[in-house]
Amino acid sequence: MGQPRHAQKEWWRSAVIYQVYVRSFADGDGDGTGDLAGVRSKLPYLAELGVDALWFSPWYLSPMKDGGYDVADYRAIDPSFGTLAEAEKLIAEARELGIRTIVDIVPNHVSDRHPWFRAALAGGPERELFHVRPGRGAHGERPPNDWTSQFGGPAWTQLPDGDWYLHLFAPEQPDLNWAHPAVRQEHEDILRFWFERGVAGVRIDSAALPAKDPALPDFVEGRDPHPYVDRDELHDIYRSWRTIADEYDGVFVGEVWLPDSERFARYLRPDELHTAFNFAFMTCPWDADRLRTSIDETLAEHAPVGAPATWVLCNHDVTRTVTRYGRTDTGFDFTTKAFGTPTDLALGTRRARAAALLSLALPGAFYIYQGEELGLPEADIPRDRIEDPMHFRSGGTDPGRDGCRVPLPWSSREPYAGFGSREEPWLPLPEDWASYAVDRQAQNPGSMLGLYRMAITIRPVFGDEPLTWLTAPSGVLAFSRAKGAVCVVNLADTPTDLPPHTQLLLASGPLTPDGRLPQDTAVWLRA
Incomplete structure (x- = not known):
């Protein structure tokens, strides 16, 4: 192999x-x-x-x-x-x-065709594997809270029996209950x-x-912790995954x-x-x-x-x-x-x-x-x-x-x-x-x-060493890494001189006739 x-x-x-x-x-x-x-x-x-x-x-x-x-x-x-x-x-x-x-x-979620959700729709105990809640209002006609979907619109869809289920994405993607x-x-x-x-x-x-x-709870701007983003409980989950x-x-x-x-x-x-x-x-x-x-x-x-x-x-x-x-x-x-x-x-x-x-x-x-x-x-x-x-x-x-x-x-x-x-x-x-x-x-x-x-x-010429920024004109990014490998990128409006080097390793586009680096062009050099 x-x-x-x-x-x-x-x-x-x-x-x-x-x-x-x-x-x-x-x-x-x-x-x-x-x-x-x-x-x-x-x-x-x-x-x-x-x-x-x-x-x-x-x-x-x-x-x-x-x-x-x-x-x-x-x-x-x-x-x-x-x-x-x-x-x-x-x-x-x-x-x-x-x-x-x-x-x-x-x-975060599964398909609404997942066996768990199909069983939940049938009223089985699998409902506990999702966020299914009664609605608000006199007859449960409003969603349980004001969360919105990442795709736009409400993050809740009502089931035939009147309860609602949470989906931070599409209605076909019910959120799982990680508790x-x-x-x-x-x-x-x-x-x-x-x-x-x-x-x-x-x-x-x-x-x-x-x-x-x-x-x-309803979402309140600036309230910490967020009700569903970056909650501390996640880290225990990922630690168990890491093992x-x-x-x-x-x-x-x-x-x-x-x-x-x-x-x-x-x-x-x-x-x-x-x-x-x-x-x-x-x-x-x-x-x-x-x-x-x-x-x-x-x-x-x-x-x-x-x-x-x-x-x-x-x-x-x-x-x-x-x-x-x-x-x-x-x-x-x-x-x-x-x-x-x-x-x-x-x-x-x-x-x-x-x-x-x-x-x-x-x-x-x-x-x-x-x-x-x-x-x-x-x-x-x-x-x-x-x-x-x-x-x-x-x-x-x-x-x-x-x-x-x-x-x-x-x-x-x-x-x-x-x-x-x-x-x-x-x-x-x-x-x-x-x-x-x-x-x-x-x-x-x-x-x-x-x-x-x-x-x-x-690319291996850059090695595994950290980046060191080099002095460069405004609008130009220049840094070196291991073994004298240098990257220069010109985002300025005019061509720029290349730093001293022994070899041009690679260029994203042609240099100017006088050997300068044009706008929106990058080079790799050996210093």
């Missing part, structure tokens, strides 16, 4: 991890939906890219009311993707190529189930949400959206989660001062607990980097998403190339969302093809997240850009998608794919 590239015990501290959204990665059977057969056929591509691990968005049995984040059975693969036996083969085949596997667990021991036991069993099948780690969706104030992960040398990465850096760091204590996603950096505008502040704050909040930082530019929930960086507002906020926002794709692509080199040079792990290595822009989805519940819960004003979930283009000469040749893909591919296809970019070292491949290959 091949050895993973990061063969040391703590491989995850500096790994390059690739997010696979199975439904849109590669269609192995031609039915229009990506599947595990498709992923298995592309493992050589992922090995050539140079990634250390694959993180799979949920591949479990699901009605797909929220892209698979509504799980009906954690021990079964959704038939549209394949079978459990195929998943086991995929895990093993990836490991033969030196690539580990990370699966996604969604502890019940059966909920804790089931998830510990699920972790063991997947670790036994060879996965190297688990990504924890909405990791700060599962625990709720048992009184379910299981340690039995298998497994790794956790938490999806933790928290503005308080001290509270954030608590999840990364040595007996809890290994890593957590760095959303402040991902949503930061393309601005030198703000990026430097974000980097400094990220490294500072991780240092006291000895956890590595994670860096990510995009994921399955976020407007693609090329599009976002080409807009007037280059940050990201769910509340500002709107149809028809103009973007300059040439500018966004130039910045995305520079951002890739910046991110890959920072100390810690780097996550690539599928298609970022191809420079894919956000796709405009016809309104009658949108599936994301975020769009519908907003009353149709939010374009939703389907624009970053469009199937990948593999071949410029095949139907549907080589994603699948028989049936139209589940989301339509834009007309120009073939121009981004892997076969076209693989032949061009100057393409986005060529840049990513080369950067991942060269």
Whole structure:
């Protein structure tokens, strides 16, 4: 069996991890939906890219009311993707190529098709596994409290018998009651189930949400503690999970959206989660001062607990980097998403190339969302093809997240850009998608794919040493790490001189004729 590239015990501290959204990665059977057969056929591509691990968005049995984040059975693969036996083969085949596997667990909620919730609807004792309450008002006609869904609208839906159940996301995603021991036991069993099948780690969706104030009070702005975000009870849950992960040398990465850096760091204590996603950096505008502040704050909040930082530019929930960086507002906020926002794709692509080199040079792990290595822009989805519940819960004003979930283009000469040749893909591919296809970019070292491949290959020159900022003009980020490796990114309006160096290792774009670094360009140097 091949050895993973990061063969040391703590491989995850500096790994390059690739997010696979199975439904849109590669269609192995031609039915229009990506599947595990498709992923298995592309493992050589992922090995050539140079990634250390694959993180799979949920591949479990699901009605797909929220892209698979509504799980009906954690021990079964959704038939549209394949079978459990195929998943086991995929895990093993990836490991033969030196690539580990990370699966996604969604502890806050399950699907309304989950056996537990179906039994709860029938009036069984399983109701105790959810937050089911009588309503307010003379006849229970109003929700039990004023909480709102993350997708918009109330967080409560009334059952036929008059009671209400809580769902912080879509009505098809009832929240679990983590105060019940059966909920804790089931998830510990699920972790063991997947670790036994060879996965190297688990990504924890909405990791700060599962625990709720048992009184379910109304939300009061500024009141501490929050009734359902970042409650202290969570840490006991994750400590029990950590003991299981340690039995298998497994790794956790938490999806933790928290503005308080001290509270954030608590999840990364040595007996809890290994890593957590760095959303402040991902949503930061393309601005030198703000990026430097974000980097400094990220490294500072991780240092006291000895956890590595994670860096990510995009994921399955976020407007693609090329599009976002080409807009007037280059940050990201769910509340500002709107149809028809103009973007300059040439500018966004130039910045995305520079951002890739910046991110890959920072100390810690780097996550690539599928298609970022191809420079894919956000796709405009016809309104009658949108599936994301975020769009519908907003009353149709939010374009939703389907624009970053469009199937990948593999071949410029095949139907549907080589994603699948028989049936139209589940989301339509834009007309120009073939121009981004892997076969076209693989032949061009100057393409986005060529840049990513080369950067991942060269990245070890930065070693595991901390970052040291170098003196640089306003609007320019420059830092050094181990062995004299230097990264310089120019976000200023004018070209800048390169610091003294012996070798230009890699550039995100051409230098000026006189050898200076242009605006929105990054280089790696050997000092």
